Amino acid sequence: MSEPLLRVAGVSKHFGGFTALSDVNIDLAEGERFGLIGPNGSGKTTLINCISGALRNDGGSIRFRGEEISTLPAYQRTRRGIARSFQIPRPFHSMTVLENLLVPSAYVIHLKDEEGEVKAMEILRGMGLAERARSPANQLSQVELRKLELARAMAARPKLLISDEAMAGLAGAEVDEVLQILFKLNEQGITIIMIEHIMQAVMRFSQRVICLDAGKIICEGAPAQIVANPDVQKAYLGA
Amino acid sequence: MALELSIREIDAGYGAVRALHGVSISVAGGETVALLGTNGNGKSTLMKCIMGMVRPTKGSVILKMDSKDFDLTKLSTEEIVSLGVALVPEGRRLFPKLTVEENLLLGAFRKESRAKIPENLAFCYQAFPVLAERKRQLAGSMSGGQQQMLAIGRALMSAPRLLLVDEPSVGLAPILVSHTITKIKELKERYGLTVLMAEQNFHQAIRIADRGYIIVHGEIVFQGGVKALEENELVKNYYLGTA
Amino acid sequence: MSIDLLLEAILFGILLGCFYAAVSIGLSVSFGLLDVPHVAHPALMVFGSYCTYLLASTGLDPIICGVILMPVFFVLGVLVYRFYYETFEKRGTEAGVRGLAFFFGIAFIIEIGLILVFGVDQRTVEAAYIGSSLELGEYRVPYRMLVAFGVALALTLALALYLSKTFMGRAIKAVAQDEPALRLMGANPVQVKQWAFGIATGVSALAGAMLIIVGPVEPALDRLYIGRTFCVVVLAGLGSMTGTLAAGLILGIAESVVLMLFGASWAPAVAFSLLLLVLGVRPQGLFGR
């Protein structure tokens, strides 16, 4: 059997005396829509920071397309096909929306500006952000900033996209809009990890869900199984 | 005790994102009230509105104390703290490079609480013996459960009358969650506190609460006594998103 | 090289080291604890030396002059921080580059201002303990070094005690770690920082007085002390008071030994080289947490 797209094996992470992750194992198949849930502070963001390279895991291994990546710097991981959006948007505020997208297109895809702009405009149109292309990033609304996060991640043409709470704080219609964008990207063959607090969204989107609690995986399965799982109920509702 | 917190019809948010829509809740003196809901639904924002860390764009937050009314939307966080309101913040927010004892003593920064330091410190150490054993240790080097104890202890050092606790269960293993919640109940009884606790762990929270509110997408969708909450089938749906 | 000479160098280094700790302790608060890129700290100190020089010309003891100047410098420090806060910290964006440029400009203005008023000549003060030495067997220890040593030790210990035993002191240590959490303790972070910066500046008045007791002072002296003070503060691990004392001793002994082995012309490079070494090898400092 060939190796999965992403294999997280026995990963742990500590901050001082605090254990943020312990023995986390995840296999992710190509093209999957994968949900990562868990109560606040359960280690979701720490886990994706370890996968994307913003943090180094203390123990365990992370393999992407058969290659050990856990010692690579973040930019190398992006170049190998892992892109992410940030929970709190981090635009390059001195640049326009379009220029924001030209950063990954120059550094990851190695496109010349002319080609990069064409591709970036395509992505922006797909996200309904095209008319804002020439606006400075620091003038965007919250929804637009979230879209910019996703659009910029897409400009790196990732094989794996990690969406870190791209919908937090958005209203109902806006949630649907972002969700549709993610579905569309998945149809193009991109594997997606979605971290979300909005349960309806995760459950609608994901084919498979993992629930973290206090740094450990407590349950894994299809959305319906997860909702029915007593451990998950315990993690959220308590015992 | 003459104390009442009443929040009426507040809207609040960050930039263009509205996190609270017309939320009204009230907490009477001596009560333990639970604010229930999963994350991202506005619990922390509400706590911050009470503490003056987020300003509501609409509505009022009034603290009645000893027949005086304080409009908390007009006061700074420091002034609210000195009225006798303490918050155990989400994620604990300890000073990681200070020792356990220094963290506790900082809790007693407000002038009204300084006289009672020996008494309060002794009580903290009695309630949480682990803090006494580790009083010279740096706060950042302690485990998650110990840090939560310290955060609660630190809030108590200010000798508050109204204690707000934001997500005490965050990042804790189940056994510690239960332990922490039990402690809050003990402390409440011992000090005669009024407690408002934001918590997503439903069953643990209503174990010690008198009443509760369920908040979903920044709106109160259900309120009632413990019995009503327990018997309500909708709770699970609200929580797990199957509604 | 004889053991005797080495011992003498180490003894002198210890005296010098305590003095270096004392002149760095203000920076240990303003940069180490408050995270303000205060490259003008040594210039303010030299400014303190010149103020001492003026006051001492009335016949006052220079240490007394330094103590008198402390409240004045405290107020100056409060004003400088207030200004820095309103202009840079509050606005947030790119405070780094502009804050650094601001303090560098201030240092420059102080230095040139002193040159315009006092000229480039060295200035000294008079006191009974300046010029004579204590004979300890075959060693001679200048009294001025002993006086500076005593005052430095007292100052360092007093500040360390203040920071760990008082409410305001603890708040100062906490403020850069988590400002919103400090608000929840009922303290206003801006007021805490303002107070702390006042103390750091007030302390540098006394440090300036010691500077002119230990040796003659000229306007450009602050440049050397950029190296010494930042070396001590970084080596100590930002904001650690006991670390500051230890780091001061390390620098003092290192300088004194280099002075003995290679001569005075190499001494200025010691602090700067040690600083580079620490930054490259262990930027969290010896006592960093």
Add this chain to the structure above:
Amino acid sequence: MTGPIRSARGFWAGAAAAVLVAALLCFFVSYEYFFFAAYIVLLFVTLATAWNILGGYAGYVNFGTPAFFGVGSYTAVVLIQAAGAPLALQIVAGAVMAGLLGLFAGALTLRLRGIFFAIATVALIFILETVFINWRYVGGATGLQLLRPEPLPPFKSYTTMLFFVMALLAVGSVAVARYIEGSWIGRGLRALRDNEEAAEANGVPTLKLKLFACTVMGAIMGAAGAPMPMYLSFVEPASTFNLNYTIGALGGAIIGGTSHWSGPIIGAMLVGTLQQIITVTISGEVNVLVLGVLLVLFVIVAPDGIIGWFRRKR
């Protein structure tokens, strides 16, 4: 996409015109002091432009201009002493040595916060000054008199020739800065200045880019320092490793504006000219004081510099 191409043509036309004007001045101005003063203004343009590559685009403050500049100067002196090397070789060697120094300083401290890099660059100045004070071969603390060779034809004096060389260096450094600013390198530098973690996540090798910028900055400053001993016919540590170069480079860039390559040109021209006037009419100290006050004022009141005024009005 005709816009960028047309403006590129405009730039090169302007650069060629600048060089041509410099050449014409060499033959039609006979007042020697003019070249002496203009050389310094052009030197400041070069230094400020180099400073801005790291300071403006990447947001890392360098206080060590004299260190890079001085390494260039002393590399030239060593070559003159050892082999009587020609000016062009001195400049190239100065650039290489100062570029290596930039690489070293960057590798040591560019992983850290900007303040640590800034302090480390101060350290470089004093360490190098101490080294050269103790190095007899290049004159030690007292310095060294240097004999100027005959100017190359068609220049009528060595000062005129140095003026022209410095004009070439200034134009060259602006061209380099402009290329970096407009290329993927500049975009990466701005990205990491805006948000380092987001830059990494978008494929920008932040440390490598910073090292590159720091090396280029050092090399340009070194090249600008190499002709200085011949300009003065003298070299000594105190005036070579002088903090006035720090404030000149930093002040020129910040006063002119750091967001565009034209900012440091405008700022350095203004500051350099003003300094020449004040030094002659009042005193050297007052001139530095004015520069310090201007710098602080601009940082407070007009953080986007002079070009910020024009950009906002547009």
